[in-house]
Amino acid sequence: MRYDSITEAIGNTPLVRIDPAVHGLRNIDLYAKLEMLNPFGSVKDRAAWHMLRPGLAGAVERDEQVVELSSGNTAKALATLAGMHGLRFKSVTNRMRVPEIKELLLLLGAEIEELPGRSECLDPTDTDDPLTLFHRAVSQEGSDYLHTDQYFNHRNTEAHVTGTGPEIVKDLDGRAPDWFIACVGTAGSSTGVARVLREHDPRVRVVGLVAHKSDFIPGIRTLDEVHEVGLFDPDTYDSIEAVGADEAIDGMLTLNRRCGLLAGPTSGAAYLGAVRHLRAFDAELTERATAVFIACDRVESYLSYVRQRRPELLGGAPRRNAPDSLTPDELAAAPSIEVAEARDWIERARPLVVDLRGPRAFATLHIEGAVNIVDDLFEQLVSGGLPFGKRQPVLLTCPVGERSARFAALLTRMGHADVRSLSGGIIAWRDAGAPLVRD
DSSP states (O other): OOOSSGGGGSSOOOEEEOOHHHHOOSSEEEEEEEGGGSTTSBTHHHHHHHHHGGGHHHHHHHTOEEEESOSSHHHHHHHHHHHHTTOOEEEEESOOOOHHHHHHHHHTTOEEEEOOOSSSSOOTTOTTOHHHHHHHHHHSTTOSEEEOOTTTOHHHHHHIIIIIHHHHHHHTTTOOOSEEEEEOSSSHHHHHHHHHHHHHOTTOEEEEEEEOTTOOOTTOOBHHHHTTOTTOOGGGOSEEEEEOHHHHHHHHHHHHHHSOOOBOHHHHHHHHHHHHHHHHHHTTOSSOEEEEEEEOBBSGGGHHHHHHHOGGGGTSOOOSSOGGGOOHHHHHTOOEEOHHHHHHHHHHHOOEEEEOSOHHHHHHSBOTTOEEOOHHHHHHHHHTSOSSOTTSOEEEEOSSSHHHHHHHHHHHHTTOSSEEEETTHHHHHHHTTOOOBOO
16 A cells, blocks of 8 residues: 555544444444544644645645644544645644644644633634634634634535445445444534434434533543534534543553554543443344444543542552542532622622633633632642632632533532532623723
């Protein structure tokens, strides 16, 4: 097999059957579509090349800079492809959350710009958000950028209509699977593949997997976040189900240790979410069925992610007081406070206001007098015990009140007497017209 360019090696990834002894399904054959074996390491290689290619010649002629709002695999693929054609690449994001990806982008010569967005993801309806303003500026004709625009560019979806979907059908001997399970990030792969499979068999059931609210799994959005993505169409999916970070790591370990697939936590979430969903149908089947999930990318880029959440897997001591150890009942009982009541409480009790957002978002706008402790750092502090006195009034804030609620529930379990989460977060505070200050 010989190619003239590495771009010719994008696609045609294997479809590998998962040993039934591993997943335990008796009547369903489960297959992994190994997008991790694309040349730059992920499913995003297809979309990146498909989105970049039409404007490439003009960008080279005008020496434009390729730009994308990405802090992950799309940025990695675009940085590589841009460099191959003598172009510069800029990754714009609110916050780089995976150190290995950031270091690799720098190694590839990428420019990284972390704009002070108000939340961790692009909200196209927030016209005052710097991230949204930048998105609009680079999308206009006549800008100095080639903006691939993965969240709204339909060529993202088309890459899977012309490639991934037909490959699955071909490898299943011309049949569509009974189930297709995919994690939802930009929604490009799940939407494109689902379209092709349903053209072959309208009975195909499509399951979209999102991250639990306030949880972080690389490459997957929460249900609230995914509605901000231009390519997302809820009608694509027969069901949308949530997975947690711990589940993603458990699934990843199974793929790594039992299946020989060096896939990352996103793939682990897809595998575990698939098995969990399929178990509800397995015993009732009278004929053999088939299911496919996408193994999105490789594990090597996420060792720091694993170390932070499960240090014992890498020789460290197990975490104590972990937010993801909370039960559903504890989460439901998380102490929260509405904006109007919070303003009165701040005036009367002078609680310590802790803002869990990234430093750029905090610098843009925050509650006067608040201290900024990024959620990852706050989690490390809490793992060592209560970071302040049990009777110190504390108000926790985050973008929409989900992450802060989880920490409020955890601190309550640990014995803190007066901690509350701002319901709706900084977004609700802003929408209520409550005062915010900027650094």
